[in-house]
Amino acid sequence: MTVQEMKKKKQEKGYTYAQIAELSGVPLGTVQKIFSGETTSPRYDTLQALERLFADISMVCEESGYRVNKQHTQGSYTVDDYRALPEEQRVELIDGYFYDMASPNFLHQRIGGEIHRQIANFIMDNGGGCLPLIAPVDIQLDCDEKTMVQPDVAILCHDDKVKRWGVYGAPDFVLEVISPSTKRKDYTKKLSKYMEAGVREYWILDPYQRKLLVYFFESEVCPVIYGLDHSVPIGIYNGELEIEFSNIAKWIENEVLDESHS
DSSP: OOHHHHHHHHHHHTOOHHHHHHHHOOOHHHHHHHHHTSOSSOOHHHHHHHHHHHHHHHIIIIITTSOOOSOOOOOSOOHHHHHTSOTTOOEEEETTEEEEOOOOOHHHHHHHHHHHHHHHHHHHHTTOOOEEEESSOOEETTSSSSOBBOOSEEEEOOGGGBOSSSEESOOSEEEEEOOTTTHHIIIIIHHHHHHHHTOSEEEEEETTTTEEEEEETTTOSSOEEEOSSSOEEOGGGTTSSEEOOHHHHHHHHHHHHHHHHO
């Protein structure tokens, strides 16, 4: 991707230099010099970091995010096959295909648990009628026999969807924490599935890039991208519930430091 193409995407999405620096990890001064033309020959690793940012945005907005295709290729597996698997075998069933789920690491679990805690506390403190969910919970997303997913965190506001074994139908809110093995599935396949099934809001938290993509399907055409340095409102609560990321950001930073010293 050329710098000129990046400039075009910056203009299309309305990102500021500060947002680009925050999400790509490139220093603000360097970003300004590249996009102003002051730096004519940026370093290769700098261009790679910027290209990854804009490629991710393009992927979720253009390739899969909002091209609704009801004619999905259907695999042969069903919910009955899913339930017949050994308990220790963790998979999701999407459109008749099995997708392996690696066991989440400690950071992944800690992030999901913290966000679930904040949601649950808000609902309890305000006498809300919605139900906070945390993995593993089986969700028969499309109410058919071809899909069963286990999002990291969800909010369900319809009691009639609660079954003894899990949830039958789409929750109102879903959050997925990215791991290397699930990145493409969460950014593309699940994004399309959640939107089509009627999920109102979908968050994708990528701790490796320290960014959060928020899709509020009732209003936004493309995701709003946040860093993890401030709280983020949940759209289905009209902004009354905000998730605070300060502790999560510290955990991620500590994880990175530990890896660099190992």
